[in-house]
Amino acid sequence: MTGKPKKAAEINQMAHPLDDLLRTDRIPHIWCPGCGIGTAFSACLNAIKASCEDLDKVAMVSGIGCSGRGAGYIKLDSFHTTHGRAIPFATGLKLGNPELNVIVFSGDGDLFAIGGNHFIHAARRNMDITVICVNNLNYGMTGGQAAATTPYNAKTTTTPVGNPESPFNLPLMAYASGATYVARWTILHARDLTLSIQEAINKKGFSFIEVLSPCPINYGRRNKEKSLDTLKAYQDKSIIKNNAHPADLETDFSKSIVLGKFVDTDRLTCIESYDKTCRLG
Amino acid sequence: MKPSVLTGEHYMTGDEACAEGALAAGCKFFGGYPITPATEIAERMAARLPGVGGTFIQMEDEIAAIASILGASWAGVKSMTATSGPGFSLMMENIGLGIVTETPCVIANVQRGGPSTGLPTMGAQADMMQARWGSHGHYEIIALAPASVQEAFYQTITAFNLSEKYRVPVLIMADEIVGHMSEKVRIPEAKEIELISRLTPSGRKDRHKPYAAGPNGVAPMGAAGQGYHMHITGLTHDEKGYPAMSVDAHAEMMDRLMNKIRNNLDDIIITEEYLLDDADIAIVSYGVSARTSLAAVDEARRMGIKAGLLKLVTVWPFPEEKIRQLAEKVKGFVTVEINLGQIHLEVQRCAGGKAPAYLVGHPGGTIISPDRVIAMLQEAF
Amino acid sequence: MAFWRIPLDAEQIDVTRGIVYIIEDRCKGCGYCIEYCPKQVLAFSKKFNKKGYHLPEAVKPDDCVNCHYCENICPEFAIYSAEASPSAEAVSG
Numbered sequence: 001m002t003g004k005p006k007k008a009a010e011i012n013q014m015a016h017p018l019d020d021l022l023r024t025d026r027i028p029h030i031w032c033p034g035c036g037i038g039t040a041f042s043a044c045l046n047a048i049k050a051s052c053e054d055l056d057k058v059a060m061v062s063g064i065g066c067s068g069r070g071a072g073y074i075k076l077d078s079f080h081t082t083h084g085r086a087i088p089f090a091t092g093l094k095l096g097n098p099e100l101n102v103i104v105f106s107g108d109g110d111l112f113a114i115g116g117n118h119f120i121h122a123a124r125r126n127m128d129i130t131v132i133c134v135n136n137l138n139y140g141m142t143g144g145q146a147a148a149t150t151p152y153n154a155k156t157t158t159t160p161v162g163n164p165e166s167p168f169n170l171p172l173m174a175y176a177s178g179a180t181y182v183a184r185w186t187i188l189h190a191r192d193l194t195l196s197i198q199e200a201i202n203k204k205g206f207s208f209i210e211v212l213s214p215c216p217i218n219y220g221r222r223n224k225e226k227s228l229d230t231l232k233a234y235q236d237k238s239i240i241k242n243n244a245h246p247a248d249l250e251t252d253f254s255k256s257i258v259l260g261k262f263v264d265t266d267r268l269t270c271i272e273s274y275d276k277t278c279r280l281g
Numbered sequence: 282m283k284p285s286v287l288t289g290e291h292y293m294t295g296d297e298a299c300a301e302g303a304l305a306a307g308c309k310f311f312g313g314y315p316i317t318p319a320t321e322i323a324e325r326m327a328a329r330l331p332g333v334g335g336t337f338i339q340m341e342d343e344i345a346a347i348a349s350i351l352g353a354s355w356a357g358v359k360s361m362t363a364t365s366g367p368g369f370s371l372m373m374e375n376i377g378l379g380i381v382t383e384t385p386c387v388i389a390n391v392q393r394g395g396p397s398t399g400l401p402t403m404g405a406q407a408d409m410m411q412a413r414w415g416s417h418g419h420y421e422i423i424a425l426a427p428a429s430v431q432e433a434f435y436q437t438i439t440a441f442n443l444s445e446k447y448r449v450p451v452l453i454m455a456d457e458i459v460g461h462m463s464e465k466v467r468i469p470e471a472k473e474i475e476l477i478s479r480l481t482p483s484g485r486k487d488r489h490k491p492y493a494a495g496p497n498g499v500a501p502m503g504a505a506g507q508g509y510h511m512h513i514t515g516l517t518h519d520e521k522g523y524p525a526m527s528v529d530a531h532a533e534m535m536d537r538l539m540n541k542i543r544n545n546l547d548d549i550i551i552t553e554e555y556l557l558d559d560a561d562i563a564i565v566s567y568g569v570s571a572r573t574s575l576a577a578v579d580e581a582r583r584m585g586i587k588a589g590l591l592k593l594v595t596v597w598p599f600p601e602e603k604i605r606q607l608a609e610k611v612k613g614f615v616t617v618e619i620n621l622g623q624i625h626l627e628v629q630r631c632a633g634g635k636a637p638a639y640l641v642g643h644p645g646g647t648i649i650s651p652d653r654v655i656a657m658l659q660e661a662f
Numbered sequence: 663m664a665f666w667r668i669p670l671d672a673e674q675i676d677v678t679r680g681i682v683y684i685i686e687d688r689c690k691g692c693g694y695c696i697e698y699c700p701k702q703v704l705a706f707s708k709k710f711n712k713k714g715y716h717l718p719e720a721v722k723p724d725d726c727v728n729c730h731y732c733e734n735i736c737p738e739f740a741i742y743s744a745e746a747s748p749s750a751e752a753v754s755g
Contacts, residue, residue: 014685016739023512026523027739033690033715038737046734056508061352072512072524077505079355080514080524082378085348088312088340092349093505095336096310096356100506118348121341188698190734228697274338278331 021045034227036187036213040134047197058101061090065141067107067134084115087122108135108149123177123206128269130200130207136215144218155222174208175246181207182263186234205269283332286471295433295459300325302437309335310360312349317401318457319391322363343368347375350386357504363389377416378515383448387440391460394645404457405645407620421542424452424597426568430464442477458569491522498541551594560589563607566617567593574617577654604631614638680728680743682720688740691715695732701725
């Protein structure tokens with residue numbers, strides 16, 4: 001997962017194994033202490049390293065928000081676009097050069113509120129991209145407002161007495177829209193997550209991975225949850241249930257959180273189908 | 282493979298000619314969304330692009346359409362979208378992304394009556410100020426306005442060339458009337474068409490700086506997948522493309538974004554003149570209203586009024602210097618446009634009180650009759 | 663994490679040994695590596711880095727089995743482990 005084991009003597013003491021993929025001149029990154037985005041990002045980089053032979057052909061696209069800063073830290077072609085529009089930008093990038101391995105790394109607010117329409121359509125047309133959604137249950141960058149993923153009754157700055165709305169079940173939405181690979185992990189499951197991202201990158205078609213991640217400063221603080229409490233909840237309440245039906249995956253933190261790979265099917269990708277249908281004659 | 286350039290004489294609409302111009306310019310990606318009266322551009326591209334090795338995709342909305350063409354442009358492909366008022370409004374934020382990331386692409390706005398849903402099937406020229414200022418922040422942009430079907434063909438090629446040369450989104454501000462009218466179009470041989478493509482970087486890939494500008498203020502542009510490992514962001518950024526949250530970095534970036542256009546006005550601004558040399562009255566117009574104005578100039582001359590026409594092919598950047606020069610010698614200006622005074626205000630500003638400026642405008646839905654221009658000439662002068 | 667039984671061949675298995683390296687200036691002191699190290703190799707030290715965050719240190723460096731979990735869970739790219747040659751002294755960086 002982290003490449004060949006190195007002998008201590010071969011290692012530059014201050015070189016992290018992922019430094020070759022990081023814009024180290026921009027590290028430390030902007031994410032808060034205890035924020036899980038860095039862990040999800042690290043899993044993503046490990047997966048890219050393990051599954052992409054030609055790193056020149058990898059491109060990362062992000063939207064706006066905390067997770068949207070991901071693209072700024074990877075030392076590969078990377079695009080930090082507008083709020084919610086990472087997926088259509090990635091769609092154009094992929095269609096412009098189908099050789100590219102396009103990975104969208106963004107957050108729940110970006111991908112599922114302002115960008116929700118693009119998500120379902122990219123899944124429907126089976127765009128051959130990998131979408132990694134770091135779900136921290138709120139809008140972190142702007143100070144912790146309610147998102148389309150905020151649990152019922154949770155407190156945020158825009159739901160000061162509790163969220164009256166209910167959140168999306170993201171894997172169900174991906175599945176219903178036609179994604180050919182759907183998984184959910186938490187940052188605590190860093191190894192499973194990395195392997196899953198690897199699979200998703202290698203998979204043809206629209207792949208989606210939800211990564212549950214703590215936001216201790218903006219979400220945790222208002223819901224009396226320190227970052228280690230969140231990780232503890234991931235540990236205690238998560239059940240790994242591969243192939244569980246996506247309809248049974250609501251994230252009810254008072255009960256249990258189902259993790260695993262839920263969808264892994266094959267159908268023609270957008271590009272394959274376009275070539276087959278439109279390029280005849 | 283089918284030919285990208287349909288050499289020969291054709292009878293087609295302005296929308297179709299716009300699509301053919303794009304193909305002749307080497308456009309290989311179109312991300313579209315249906316909207317009257319621009320739909321026919323998307324339809325033509327959907328039919329033609331796969332045959333010339335390009336890709337057409339109908340996106341889920343206009344925001345996705347423009348985001349997709351920005352993405353395709355960074356894949357190294359000449360790309361385009363087309364829309365009308367409501368869709369143009371939706372595209373504004375990502376036009377800003379195109380400006381700040383210096384992404385070549387072409388956006389056609391076949392204007393209809395507004396505000397809002399307005400008059401979908403009827404023409405107007407009321408998005409001209411939106412074209413200039415619609416996205417937030419201060420910027421320079423290039424906008425062209427075709428007055429005929431033949432011009433729709435050629436101006437689309439010009440739009441791609443300017444866009445590639447200056448790394449800026451270029452707007453084709455057509456109107457429903459030109460978009461839907463059918464006229465004869467002569468498409469030349471491919472070798473007669475001058476095409477410009479973006480400068481590509483040279484030198485060591487690991488030292489590439491995506492925004493290190495050359496002498497004309499424009500940086501060579503790499504494409505994703507070529508090993509440049511670029512970071513491209515809508516945040517204010519430095520030469521390396523890295524976010525740079527400082528007053529100085531912002532000023533430096535803004536200077537370059539503005540100056541790459543402002544320092545090349547002679548190359549960018551295209552105007553046409555008709556009987557302007559000895560004119561007492563300068564009629565300023567563009568797009569379909571330039572045809573109204575042309576007829577009005579002829580009629581005025583028959584009546585003994587020395588009117589001439591300044592037709593704006595490039596509306597933005599505005600030919601300020603030309604208006605200033607004219608203001609020294611004419612008795613006044615009349616701007617003809619299908620809105621209630623947009624380019625008119627620019628003419629007035631540049632005339633600087635040296636010559637009065639009048640408007641022959643219309644709220645939208647129809648072309649302006651030359652009679653109204655004549656009436657204004659008689660009334661005002 | 664204690665095993666409920668000791669495997670029968672435990673004595674014949676060569677357990678990998680690792681060395682933990684900490685890039686101090688990247689650490690933000692979240693404590694994830696400390697909490698989730700399966701061998702409890704790490705603990706908060708009294709040291710601060712230049713941004714004022716409390717750093718982890720390897721208090722039981724000999725126990726590191728080079729599982730890389732600290733490296734994987736760290737959100738800061740601030741800690742990693744490398745395989746130690748069987749005789750090498752485990753140290754913290």
